[in-house]
Amino acid sequence: MPRNEQPTRTALSGMSRRSFLTMPAVAAGAAALGLPGARMAFAQGGSVTAVMPGVFIPDAARAVITSQTGIALENVPYVSPTDTLAKLLAPGGSSRYDLMISVTEFVRGPVMGASAGSENAMALDLSKIPNAQSIAPLFADDIVTRDGNTYLLPLVWGYDSVIYNRDRLDEDSAMTQSWGVLFDDTNAGRVALRDDAYQSIMLTALHLGHEDPSAIDQSELNEVISFLISKKRNFRTLWTAFGEAVNLLASGEVDALYGWISMRAALAGQGHNVANNWPSEGLLIWTQAGFIPADSPNADAAHEVINSMLSLEYGRALVETTDYPTTSAEVAESFSAEDQTRLGLDIAERGVKIVPMGFPENLDSWIEAWGRFKAA
């Protein structure tokens, strides 16, 4: 899951030179074809300043947004959900940005505030987001509402699992299809975790049998850390960034690591024989929700961008480039059964145990415990 995203391109430099140059041409072409979105685009245009993972706006997907809305999406560098909240809650933050997309469970509480009236996002006008109707039932719980108003919409989803080298690990082994592959002593020195308290403790707790890993108490957290310390020599390293993780597998430094599905796409694109496992203890799934900061100066344009991100065209472009699906049911249905299985778009039907990535109340303790693991 791209919590701390690989280096993103910034604002105007967020577009490649080619996409920047072709953007007006794409919009003009779409308008010439008579696409309604394109006409609206030229009528309205403008720009939206967004805080969102750069991986959700590859050139192909950006071109769809541009052609459908005519809006220039300027994405500032994305660091993490924590940083996104810091940007939102900083003085003036609610009017500095027009759109934010981050991990739903992580931002839900702070964005909504403690009680009605303290929301840091504006209520969405769903009449301007007709594509919201296509959000799959699986993600209904991640549509965040209060008093009949909707504030956050899940836009992109994904799952975190073990990305492994199929030439080195037996795909049909029960161990490979478990989080245990990261702790199995036979793989000592050839696996890697992420240097992230939240994700690494979540998967370890799940492996140790906690049904809701985000709800473990302090003594259970201590047990998880003790287990991690006992297995420390198994970990070759703790990766920190997307490129580093991809390089670890591509170079043969490790055979398996905790990773994101976009890594699978990147490695497969480079010709590596990799796959992700379907952990028997449970697959960690997440959504990233879009919301409009309470005082956004370009709220109408932000609504348009959200609507575009839930369109079939954007969803297909995103899946084809990064393997990340949007929450639109139409997108999954537009792929063949074979592709759905390969990409994991059918996880609701394929019998995989699904564990939503909840948010731990005592994140501070998790960070401290993770420091203890690393210092041991």
Add this chain to the structure above:
Amino acid sequence: MKRGRLALALLLAPGLLWLMAFVMLPLGFLVVMSFWSSSIFGTVPDFTLSNYRRFFDNPLYTELLLKTLRIGIITTLISAVISYPIAYFISRQSGWRKFALVVLLFLPFWTSYVVRTFVWLPILGRNGAINQALMSIGIIDQPLEWLLYNEGIVYLGLVYVYTLFMTLPIYLSLEKVDPRLIEAAVDLGARPLDIFLRILLPLTWPGILSGGIMVFLLTVSAYVTPQLLGGPSGIMFGNLIAAQYLTGNNWAFGAALSVVLAGVVLLLLLVTGRWVGIQQVFSGGRS
């Protein structure tokens, strides 16, 4: 007299304003924030000692602080030992050769810190350049796994990325040494070690101290190098601070950790400064 004072004040004003705006105010704000409280919902400007209490209650923080200081000191010493001969060699050259060597010294610094750290991964990795070379000439038949992801490699990475900050001040000090002093010492029968210990070292001590302070300060605040090269144990105090800001949204505790680090480093410089004559750094060796 009055005009002289006014001119002096005007001359000093830009520098003082700069220091006030970009050093003292942020530092002061950091100290104030360290007494606030933070949660994932944001930072509340109240007054609490809980951040400092938490630091002293959990031995993790003092252990990592000591580890960081140890790494800082060792990195500084290694840098000095490596940099001095390099600086000496360059200072003894002349013309285009000296120019070329200084450019070569700067060359790695034209790329980013992260790239200079990351570059060790394909060199020292399991299938990296060194292992491939050793296996191809038959010295080893299995890759050497200890080449990467341990504390020794963290030292290598830190020394590499901060070498310039040690070499340059030493080089500049050596440049100021009158070569006739060394010639006279040789004529009088001094051995090379005596020349180094009794002439070069005292005269270049301000340069060594200046480089030492810079390398030490940069090292104790490092967090990218231990994270990238240190493997599962790659953690220093800077990583703890970064986690408070980037993961936990606990700015107040991050500020308290930063204040502790700054305070300990300042204390260390004051104590050791009296012993090594740190005032020479600021007086150009004249005191």
